[in-house]
Structures are given as C-alpha cells and as structure tokens.
Amino acid sequence: MKPIFLLFFLFFAINQINAQDKPLKIGVAGLNHGHVGWVFTANKRADIEIVGIAEPNRELAERYMKQHGLSMDMVFDTLEEMLEKTQPEAVTGFGSTFAHLEIVQKCAPRGIHVMVEKPLAVSLEHALEMKALAEKHNIHLLTNYETTWYPSNEKAYEILHSGQIGEARKIVVRDGHRGPKKIGVGPEFLEWLTDPELNGGGALMDFGCYGANLSTWLMNGERPISVTAVTQQLNPADNPKVDDEATIILTYPDSQTIVEASWNWPIGRKDMEIYGLTGAVFADNGSQLRLRIAEGYDGFSEEKFDLEPRKSPFDDPFMMLLSVVRGKVKLDNFDLSSLENNMIVMEILQAAKESAEGGRTVYLSKK
Incomplete structure (x- = not known):
C-alpha cells in the first residue's frame, strides 16, 4: 500500500x-x-x-x-x-x-x-x-x-423455546390500568390519548398492542390466521370518544392468544401467561416469574424466579437505539422493537378494530 x-x-x-x-x-x-x-x-x-x-x-x-x-x-x-x-x-x-x-x-x-x-x-x-x-x-x-425491557418476558421466551413446557397452546396477555383520567395523566397526554384520530382508538390501541407484540415475538413472527375482537365503553364519562375495554383473540394453526386490554383494571398490570403441553409460565410482572410443570391431573411442581435486569443494551431503549444506529447490535428478525414485528402488530390491531366494529371474525390474507 x-x-x-x-x-x-x-x-x-x-x-x-x-x-x-x-x-x-x-x-x-x-x-x-x-x-x-x-x-x-x-x-x-x-x-x-x-x-x-x-x-x-x-x-x-x-x-x-x-x-x-x-x-x-x-x-x-x-x-x-x-x-x-x-x-x-x-x-x-x-x-x-x-x-x-x-x-x-x-x-x-x-x-x-x-x-x-x-x-x-x-x-x-x-x-x-x-x-x-x-x-x-x-x-x-x-x-x-415498556415490556421489551422486562427480564420476566425474556425468561418466558427462553423457557418456551427451550421446550421445557412443550409447544405453546395458549398465550394470555393482560395489560392496562384504571384509565388515563383516573390515574392522573397530564392534560396534554389525556387530550390525544382519548381521541380516536390521534390515538387510533382507546384501550384497544393503547394496551392491545402489547399482547400483539409479545405474541408475534413468542410465535417467531408467525401471523395469526384470524382476529376476533370485542370492545366496550364501560366508562363513557371519562372516555366519551373511544373504547376502554378490549378483548382480542388471535388464532394460529396450533395455538391461540388472548389479549385483554383495559382501562378498567382496579390495579395496573402488565403480565403474561404461556400454557404449553406439559407446563405453564406466569410472568407476573417485570421481574418475577413462575414456572409450573404438570404432575398428574391437576398437580404441579413450581419454581419461582426473581430476575435481575436484562443485560445491556437490552435493558434500556436508548442504549438499544444507540447500539443499533452505531451498528453494534443487529436486531433479530421479529425482535420486540423491530419493524417486522410491529408491522404484524399493526395488521392485528387493524383487524381487531374491523372485527369489533363489524361484529365478526377477520381473517388475515395469506402472504
């Protein structure tokens, strides 16, 4: 040279x-x-x-x-x-x-x-x-x-894909709180969060997205066959323009996911359950998880986990952003933060809105 x-x-x-x-x-x-x-x-x-x-x-x-x-x-x-x-x-x-x-x-x-x-x-x-x-x-x-940074969700994914509980048959994701007004969000936030145009909906969009995101990740990017959703407005005084209660059912060839999104929970929650053929995982919050292995008809052995924070850069959104932009980290396909995952989330949420409005199951087109 x-x-x-x-x-x-x-x-x-x-x-x-x-x-x-x-x-x-x-x-x-x-x-x-x-x-x-x-x-x-x-x-x-x-x-x-x-x-x-x-x-x-x-x-x-x-x-x-x-x-x-x-x-x-x-x-x-x-x-x-x-x-x-x-x-x-x-x-x-x-x-x-x-x-x-x-x-x-x-x-x-x-x-x-x-x-x-x-x-x-x-x-x-x-x-x-x-x-x-x-x-x-x-x-x-x-x-x-927020749930991307939960070590409990990372551990749940690890357990499911290690085969410890067998193939997944049902996933249940519950997210929400008492409602934006009741928990006292700021007026600027409340104004658009309860506006159907600026937020795209109410609880269905605000909290239904968590379950769609986690299910897509756990299912390795598989799109559901169909989406069925029911929405209600249980507190019209606080949420006059949008839904505040939503249940979404996602069907896959060999499993089902139920997403329960609500602005009516008495206690704020972000938790998840995964039921396999031989056991179940309960991610009770961000850092605590229970693993149950079936024994007989209704018996089980249980192991409890109190988990440390995720390792950097997957413990913080800005550390992850820096690492991705600078080329230090390449996200896996259908990672929780990825565009691939979140395009499927948007397909699910769009189908859920159509299902709730039309009172019917919406089948996703095959790709």
Whole structure:
C-alpha cells in the first residue's frame, strides 16, 4: 500500500473510531407523551445527547426545560426546523401516535433513524407508508414498549423455546390500568390519548398492542390466521370518544392468544401467561416469574424466579437505539422493537378494530 493511501486509510479508521465514541445526537419530536421523561433521564448519560426538541406548545416546553435544567434555545416550533438546525442522528417520537407518520416522512429522506413509542402507528395505512419510507432511505425504524425491557418476558421466551413446557397452546396477555383520567395523566397526554384520530382508538390501541407484540415475538413472527375482537365503553364519562375495554383473540394453526386490554383494571398490570403441553409460565410482572410443570391431573411442581435486569443494551431503549444506529447490535428478525414485528402488530390491531366494529371474525390474507 502506497504511503498516501495508508495515511488516508488510517485517517478514515480514526474518524470512524471517534464517531463511535461520541454521544448519540438525539432529537425529540413532541413532549405531550406521558413517557417523555424517559428521554430526559437518558440525556443525563454520557453516551446520549439531546440536541433539539420540536414542540409548538411553549408553556409545555418551558415546564420540561425548567424541570430538567435545559435551555429553551434547543426548542423549535416545527420538526423540520429542529432537524435542519440540529441535525440529529436519530429522532425519538414523544407526541401523539398520529404524529409518527410525519416524523418518518421528515426524517427518512434525511437519513435520520427513528424510534417511536408504542404502537408504531394509528393505522395499518400509516404503518405501510412508514415502512416504505424506512426501507427506501435505509433507516432504522424502531418501536419502544415498556415490556421489551422486562427480564420476566425474556425468561418466558427462553423457557418456551427451550421446550421445557412443550409447544405453546395458549398465550394470555393482560395489560392496562384504571384509565388515563383516573390515574392522573397530564392534560396534554389525556387530550390525544382519548381521541380516536390521534390515538387510533382507546384501550384497544393503547394496551392491545402489547399482547400483539409479545405474541408475534413468542410465535417467531408467525401471523395469526384470524382476529376476533370485542370492545366496550364501560366508562363513557371519562372516555366519551373511544373504547376502554378490549378483548382480542388471535388464532394460529396450533395455538391461540388472548389479549385483554383495559382501562378498567382496579390495579395496573402488565403480565403474561404461556400454557404449553406439559407446563405453564406466569410472568407476573417485570421481574418475577413462575414456572409450573404438570404432575398428574391437576398437580404441579413450581419454581419461582426473581430476575435481575436484562443485560445491556437490552435493558434500556436508548442504549438499544444507540447500539443499533452505531451498528453494534443487529436486531433479530421479529425482535420486540423491530419493524417486522410491529408491522404484524399493526395488521392485528387493524383487524381487531374491523372485527369489533363489524361484529365478526377477520381473517388475515395469506402472504
């Protein structure tokens, strides 16, 4: 190798190493999502840096900037202005679900990666456009669920796929709480969360997505044959425009998943049960799990697990985002955060809405 080419190669290699060591420059699109505190917590780490925030509500922005000791100079009225002036490597969506499409429309052509809060989109139509843009411009498009970071769900997956309880026959996923108003979410969050256009629905979208996401992951990306859903409005005083109770049944060739999404649980919950041919797994919360192996007709042996947090980078959405963007981690097909998984989630949610509205089972087309 000639000296000049050697020098060029060394210069390029050093620049690449330096780029890997620099903090991930993050833009924040919206501040009216109740989970936005997550990104401000991440900003306190050395490897993440918020460089710009798009939020037209100045009062809301001032409140967060004061709370976290940040300057209003980093807040812009529009997403486009924020992108142009701060040039982030990735943008995280913390506005309404309806806004997710615009984020991808603005970020993808600029080569900026995107992570949104669950669900991926308000509709399958939006999701398909987002997917096409992400693929055309070769960006990562990730979806963040709280349950992705639960060690109990990781352990449940491990047990199922190790064969300890035999093949899955039934999965039951329950998620929800007393309802957005009753648990006291902020007014900006409540306004869009209970709006059928901005959220795509009510409890069905807000909490039904968890079960669809987990089932797709546990079933290795298999699409269900059919979707049957029933929705109700049990608390019209608090939720006058949307459903607050949803039950979704997913049928597969050899198993069934039941998703129970509710804004009427007396106690907040995110738990899951997996029933195999010879045993069952109960993921009771984020860190506790029970494994039961059948004995006789109704007997069983039980092992309880109190689990440590997942290993980095799968213990935190921003560590995972950094690792994916920098090429340190390649997500498995149908990983909980992956676009492949969440496109199936959107198919399921779209079919669930159609099923509930039409009072019929919806069969998914074969691919």
